[in-house]
Amino acid sequence: MSPAEEAVRRENIKSAWQLSAPALLVLTVAAVGPLLIVLVYSFLTPGTHGNVEWVFSLEGWRGVLFDHDIFEDKLVLADGNLTIFWRSVKLSFITTVLTFIVGFPTAWFIATRSPASRAGWLFLITIPFWTNLLIRTFAINQIIRNEGVLNTLLLKAGLVSAPLQLTYTDTALLIGMVYVYLPLMVLPLFATIDRFDMRLLEAGYDLYASRWQVLRRVILPIIRPGIVAGSILVFVPCLGAYVTPRILGGGKNMMIGNFIELQFGQGKNWPLGAALSVTLLVIVTIALLVYVKAISGERKNG
Amino acid sequence: MTDEVTISARNVVKAFGQGNAAVRALDDVSLDIRKGEFFTLLGPSGCGKTTLLRLIAGFEMPTEGTILLDGADITTLPPNRRPVNTVFQSYALFPHLTVAQNVAFGLQMLGRPAPEVKATTERMLALVKLEAMAGRKTSQLSGGQQQRVALARALAPQPKVLLLDEPLSALDLKLRKEMQVELKRLQTETGITFVFVTHDQEEALTMSDRIGVMSHGKLQQVGAPRDIYTRPVNRFVASFIGETNFLSGVTEGAGVRLPVGAVVPVDSPRAGTVTLAVRPEHVRIVAPGEAGAIPATVTGSVYFGTDMNYQLALADGTEIEACVVSGVTGEGALSKGEQVGLRFTPGAVQVLED
Ligand SMILES: Nc1ncnc2c1ncn2[C@@H]1O[C@H](COP(=O)(O)OP(=O)(O)OP(=O)(O)O)[C@@H](O)[C@H]1O
Numbered sequence A: 001m002s003p004a005e006e007a008v009r010r011e012n013i014k015s016a017w018q019l020s021a022p023a024l025l026v027l028t029v030a031a032v033g034p035l036l037i038v039l040v041y042s043f044l045t046p047g048t049h050g051n052v053e054w055v056f057s058l059e060g061w062r063g064v065l066f067d068h069d070i071f072e073d074k075l076v077l078a079d080g081n082l083t084i085f086w087r088s089v090k091l092s093f094i095t096t097v098l099t100f101i102v103g104f105p106t107a108w109f110i111a112t113r114s115p116a117s118r119a120g121w122l123f124l125i126t127i128p129f130w131t132n133l134l135i136r137t138f139a140i141n142q143i144i145r146n147e148g149v150l151n152t153l154l155l156k157a158g159l160v161s162a163p164l165q166l167t168y169t170d171t172a173l174l175i176g177m178v179y180v181y182l183p184l185m186v187l188p189l190f191a192t193i194d195r196f197d198m199r200l201l202e203a204g205y206d207l208y209a210s211r212w213q214v215l216r217r218v219i220l221p222i223i224r225p226g227i228v229a230g231s232i233l234v235f236v237p238c239l240g241a242y243v244t245p246r247i248l249g250g251g252k253n254m255m256i257g258n259f260i261e262l263q264f265g266q267g268k269n270w271p272l273g274a275a276l277s278v279t280l281l282v283i284v285t286i287a288l289l290v291y292v293k294a295i296s297g298e299r300k301n302g
Numbered sequence B: 001m002t003d004e005v006t007i008s009a010r011n012v013v014k015a016f017g018q019g020n021a022a023v024r025a026l027d028d029v030s031l032d033i034r035k036g037e038f039f040t041l042l043g044p045s046g047c048g049k050t051t052l053l054r055l056i057a058g059f060e061m062p063t064e065g066t067i068l069l070d071g072a073d074i075t076t077l078p079p080n081r082r083p084v085n086t087v088f089q090s091y092a093l094f095p096h097l098t099v100a101q102n103v104a105f106g107l108q109m110l111g112r113p114a115p116e117v118k119a120t121t122e123r124m125l126a127l128v129k130l131e132a133m134a135g136r137k138t139s140q141l142s143g144g145q146q147q148r149v150a151l152a153r154a155l156a157p158q159p160k161v162l163l164l165d166e167p168l169s170a171l172d173l174k175l176r177k178e179m180q181v182e183l184k185r186l187q188t189e190t191g192i193t194f195v196f197v198t199h200d201q202e203e204a205l206t207m208s209d210r211i212g213v214m215s216h217g218k219l220q221q222v223g224a225p226r227d228i229y230t231r232p233v234n235r236f237v238a239s240f241i242g243e244t245n246f247l248s249g250v251t252e253g254a255g256v257r258l259p260v261g262a263v264v265p266v267d268s269p270r271a272g273t274v275t276l277a278v279r280p281e282h283v284r285i286v287a288p289g290e291a292g293a294i295p296a297t298v299t300g301s302v303y304f305g306t307d308m309n310y311q312l313a314l315a316d317g318t319e320i321e322a323c324v325v326s327g328v329t330g331e332g333a334l335s336k337g338e339q340v341g342l343r344f345t346p347g348a349v350q351v352l353e354d
């Protein structure tokens, strides 16, 4: 690079920084600030009526993994907490897979419509966002309850002899979460499929690939950025989901989000809640790193 | 090349759309393509060349008619089960794969063992002189290089027929000429039947063993380049390939009488009104009063270095173009308004159907 080019490059970088400064500032204050507060709170002592007392303590962190056995005065592994973590990760993972299975054909369908009707379909996808999440989740509950639309139809059609018990089960929770997060999978998938060169399909068939091989060897690798984006957009908020598990899981089948809320509410143990929040953040970060690494590794191997 | 037929289209019709809005992209096309030949489909835009190619590849099904490959009916066989490969006009290289992986794709899909895939891929890359690029992503290649990858990829599975849809149209003139030579070499070396689509008549004439000239979904004429150039069957073929003068006249005795009175000595197969076609290079300019010559006036001229093109007009206004080799110092050049006589090279005048 010549000195002149180098100077131009420096100047470009400088102005890029200057232009993004306001956004960076907002991000720093709005994201890093609260995060720091949470981190600090996790090392304090719970106050008697909630809140925290400014006394350093590791109790919050200990509570993430261990319970205090009051009878034998020793620490035992908190199976309950671990179960909740595991459930959350498992349900979020299943939700991500299900949204992909439903979302991929949907996104493909929209992306292959004529440009005129495409806008209409995308519009339909965004309609659920118009209504409050709480109301939508209650609506799902109405649909799947024993006397709800779904069971009435199934009974009328003679497909089942007794109503399916769906409310307050993991199935109900999954139905709700897939419904809520589906648009977040469809939109990034649509964006990548829209850019996908459909002529590559013919090239694939021409080179003896079956339909399945075209999907597996041509389409999926090329739209991978959309799959990654969609999966992250679904998996991360799923892990921290609060409203859906609360209403459809009936408070009995908790996910991390509900558990954390419990600590800030009835549990009156803010440091534990803060420590759980940080743990959730770490889990998400690790999951993302593993995911992205696996994806790029697979790409390298072709 | 043999006389054995590889691809055979029988009364193929392809209509797009329904009812009144239907477009007949192919209208009763019957064609035999011989094993190992370089066959070119030539015609203006929209005449149905791509459609015919897509029917052979299996991307479309004919509305009527059948397509045979080595005598077997493949009309309804899907593209992945036809031993036919395509070089797409847009190349359609897989952007997520390297050059070598692109070339290996077809072989892998055919389930060939890994060592064979590797060996064939290397051989193909050598054939198109891209060994050094094997590990690159296709987006890091120039247009000409991408073209070669597309060729290698389509040739690797050793198809019975290679279909090429205007593969050179995206290249600049110099590269285009290079690739023309290259394609011809590849075809000779591999012995694979090439079906090549172009709307460039010069490309068709220089590269092909045989040419099929198309217009409006119909095959107008099939033949060797020389046949098509010297013996076009109709006005469309004559005007589409090279420059041609058309003269209408009436068959009379041993020739055709033009409206200006002169008789062109030609063996006309039909009585009544006919059209004569004469290439500019077969129009000779002679002295005005020469016996049998048609009187004409020079209306313009264009200097082409080796050649001189004259625009002339007959007494009734019919325009004629003549191409003569220009003299060393430009001596004998005719000027505008000069009176001359015209003669046609014996045997070079064609009597057309319409
Ligand atoms: N999928 C389609 N739907 C409707 N009409 C079509 C379709 N494909 C082709 N056609 C029509 O069929 C006719 C022939 O098209 P085709 O693409 O075969 O022409 P072409 O000879 O390859 O032209 P070009 O030199 O411009 O590529 C055209 O009138 C075109 O509009």
Ligand SMILES: [Mg+2]
Pocket (backbone or CB within 6 Å): B049, B050, B051, B165
């Ligand atoms: Mg075409």
